Amino acid sequence: MDTFFHQLDLVLPRFWSGVWLTVEATLLGGALAFVLSFVLGLMLRSETLVLRGLARFVVEFFRGTSIFVQLFFLFYALPGLGFQLAPLFCGVLAFGLNYGAYGAEIVRGSINSIPAPQWEAGVALNMTAGQRMRRVILPQAWARMIPQFTNLLIQLLKDTPLLSLILMADVTYVMQQVRQASGNSIAAYGLVLLVYLVLAYLLTLIMNLLEMQAKAKLGEGRGVRGLFTARTAPGGAGSPGGEGVVGP
């Protein structure tokens, strides 16, 4: 155990930069996925067949092929086709595309789940289509999307160790080195599991804050109690866990 802490101490700055890389990849990948979720999700609801078909193809393609294959394709195969991307860019792109495809179903499902009278009320008040979406539908759909986005974000965080396979010095990679140097595998893997657990909990906390704020705007606030609720079913509708449109 002493050698373990000694070795950890030796690489401590690299350990923290590894943690930061994991966080960075999660947040950047999550941001790209978030944008794609809305673009693809709204396209899935489009009345134009071409737009809808295109979005459906992209969503099914990225949900149907494994994230593992997507990342390896970007990192190993693209250079063979003449495109060399920076490893972090490969990671962010793969996470963004994969999780954006899952997120698109969340956006589509949440918007569709808003009761029809809400749309009708918007029409009755003579709102334009844009106003209806921005002021009536999206604020309600947004509150329903957040818990599902939380699950996706945690899932994404748990996929970031893939970065160590494309030789990026994320926290997994650094701890593999500590493990080899100290010979204490149990301590090394125990610690790295703990790091992910803490990160997952922090992200859940932040997302719960967002959800509280969204619900407060709708007058459905539950106060600070909502902050400490655990995640609900991992992978409900449209997440990597649940393929279907409707969650279990």
Next chain:
Amino acid sequence: MNWSAMGDAFPSVIAAFFKVTLVSTVVGTAVAAALGLVWAILGRSRTRWVTVPVKVVVEFIRSTPLMIQLFALWVLLGSLPTEVIGIAMLGIHFSTYMSEVYRAGIDAVPRGQWEAATALSLPRSHTWRAVILPQAVRNVLPGLGNYAIAMFKYTPFLSVIGVGEMVRTAQDYGSNHFEYPPVFTLCGLIFLAASYPTSLAMRKLEKRLGH
């Protein structure tokens, strides 16, 4: 770029798909479905001494990465074949997701069913086996199926502990022949060909069971 490498790599890749990837998915799903039910039933126990530890373990496993769990179990049980370790960890990891499906499915069985079982003074084990679970099964089937498909797409993670599954086989071929684009494209197409129809079928099943 030599796209005919796709055809050359096909026999070994598809063999690895059937022998390792598919077998891991099927056995892993069976382990996850069984263990998930155990978590769900223990989670409804009357004593906190059971429910709290179960909750902690399940929460821990589902909040941490599968890849690190694979490494950790490999270190703990190094003497076993990597295929066994990989399938076991895949099953354990996904059982924590499936337990949530079971929990929801069991909660959806009307309270009156429990009360009727009490009124008939059925023993608790009998209540589970003869009354609750048969009704919960139809609630959980689509959810379990969806996680089975998800597990299928996570089998490449087994390659990190040296299991020669499909993507590993393709990668080996690619590095030996300097032909990465065709072999990874092949992997993607096989994944798509297997998972898309299955997820369509799951959606149909979901609709038929009235979800």
